[in-house]
Amino acid sequence: MASRLHAHIGTFRQLEILLAVYDGGSVKAASEALFLTQPTVSMQLKKLSEAIGLPLYQQVGRRLHFTDAGLATIKTARQILNSCEELDMHLSNLRGLKSGTLRLACATTAKYFIPHLLGPFCERYPGIDIQFTVANRQQVIERMEQGLDDFYVFSHLPQGLGLEVIEFLSNDLVAIAHADHPLTQQHSVSLEEFCQHDFLIREKGSGTRFATEAFFQEKGITPNVKMTIASNEAIIHCVLSRLGVSILSAHTLAFGEIYGVKVINVDALPIQTKWSFSWLQGKALSPLAQEFLEYVETEGRQMMKQALHTMQPN
């Protein structure tokens, strides 16, 4: 395709020479502007005219008169050169991290703190775009298998995917109930007693559910599951509606007191897990992704801790 095009409209360099001749008004001016000899400029114009199959200009005295074919070629040549200049600028912006897209996928429960990581980074690089996908743990793993994003945030890493990993925040899963629930009055609650109450559980594929099921299995206890709910917020509202108790990440409760949900002091809880910030070993990181990684490693952890701290109810 490229060589067929060359055969009909000449090379990029020939178009550049034609433009210089048009803008300078003579072969001599073009040769000076492009640091070429006059015979070279004339030769390239001749080749261009042969490729196009039409004359590009006529010399009348000392002046050049461009034909319709010449003017049409000049118009397109200018568009091509402008586009190339734009591309060049865009690429140098990318090299200077002034633009580009950072793709990040995180488990739903991580959405409570990841924005606090993104905020200061975007302030530093206002021209960048962020594609921020929030899905449950299983869906994030599927995105990871397809290599759709630069970074992934969730807990309980899958085996065999070849990952680079930074563990960066603890994720405590706590037992919760309506603030008026009798269990909230008790100093400590046994796991057996907790499990007698209607239990609200996250959907299959959720990391919260994964950890909760593993915990109950290890303890040899089966919760009294009343509802499966694919959202932390919906679980909180169901707890508020006295539909049951649940186990959720403490991150979801940053404003728990306002909502009237309380953490219950159940034996053996919280379930302690960790958030992983990971990326695929084989995937080349863009300059922007590399910059973000460095930012996460040097400042990110502290920033998120602070953000979570300031969100805690008094």
Ligand code: PGA
């Ligand atoms: P979830 O993820 O929002 O899917 O429950 C949390 C996690 O990965 O632990």
